[in-house]
Amino acid sequence: xxxxxxxxxxxxxxxxxxxxxxxxxxxxxxxxxxxxxxxxxxxxxxxxxxxxxxxxxxxxxxxxxxxxxxxxxxxxxxxxxxxxxxxxxxxxxxxxxxxxxxxxxxxxxxxxxxxxxxxxxxxxxxxxxxxxxxxxxxxx
Numbered sequence: 176x177x178x179x180x181x182x183x184x185x186x187x188x189x190x191x192x193x194x195x196x197x198x199x200x201x202x203x204x205x206x207x208x209x210x211x212x213x214x215x216x217x218x219x220x221x222x223x224x225x226x227x228x229x230x231x232x233x234x235x236x237x238x239x240x241x242x243x244x245x246x247x248x249x250x251x252x253x254x255x256x257x258x259x260x261x262x263x264x265x266x267x268x269x270x271x272x273x274x275x276x277x278x279x280x281x282x283x284x285x286x287x288x289x290x291x292x293x294x295x296x297x298x299x300x301x302x303x304x305x306x307x308x309x310x311x312x313x314x315x
Contacts, residue, residue: 180209183249184223184232187212191278191286192230202253230279242279243271 186192211217213228223232233245240248250261263271
């Protein structure tokens with residue numbers, strides 16, 4: 176299955192991830208992004224489980240972005256002045272990913288872990304996709 180609408184796969188138990196996504200929703204340019212938790216039916220149906228990602232993954236068409244590259248792709252979708260952070264792509268990926276991995280490995284220790292998602296998409300008129308059937312019907 177190919178997704179034409181950008182899909183963000185995130186860790187729904189991570190408090191840092193939930194807070195960051197809430198901030199992102201307030202500052203994004205368009206409301207095109209779909210959301211699904213890592214390990215959801217949709218995530219597995221797309222074959223993404225083989226990537227061994229545990230924090231963030233962005234799927235746009237045939238492209239899949241992980242770690243700092245996913246963050247930079249999300250930054251491109253923000254309103255100004257935040258979208259100007261996309262120029263962080265001049266930092267070599269290896270260095271960006273080391274920093275990203277450090278934060279990702281320590282996120283539960285520093286920010287904590289929650290049961291289920293606290294991402295509130297209702298006020299933005301969005302939903303979190305978990306069902307493969309719902310994804311197909313929402314993309315028609």
